[in-house]
Amino acid sequence: MAKADGMFLFIGTYADEAAARDDYAIVKDLHAEDVVGTYDAAVITKDASGKVHVNKDEMATRHGGWGGAAAGAVIGILFPPAIIGSAVVGGAIGGIGGHLWRGLSRSDVKELGELIDSGEAALMVIGASTLEAALDKAKLKAEKHVAKQLGVSTHDVDAAVQEATSEIS
Known part of the structure; x- marks a missing residue:
């Protein structure tokens, strides 16, 4: 059973970017419906x-103030900076990445990185543990996917985001 304040990570691969964006729209709808x-x-x-190119819509308020930092931190863990073709988030991901790195084993990182390599496009979603049940019910159409409960709490990530943003301001 997932911890109430735990984090969940989903990465699915798709034949093309349009299919990944379709599932991304489902995730946004789930949030709009407070699921x-x-x-x-x-x-x-x-x-x-x-x-590697990271395509995000930057609606930080919808993401509870994370503003791309959580996804950027995971992408920074999975891919070396030399192959990332666009700026992900910037310097604020360091502390957040540290928390998330502790939540992933080396085999998890290898598995997740290889999964993304295998598809034309991928959707990555990271959030509170409640996300897992919602995504299961939504029946996303990924060709392959990996879903992991991370050994880190949302409170730790929230605190790291707060700290990072206060250092930037």
């Missing part, structure tokens, strides 16, 4: 040269 709480999400693609 899921705080979350962050991104559609990830790879170009012909192997560069």
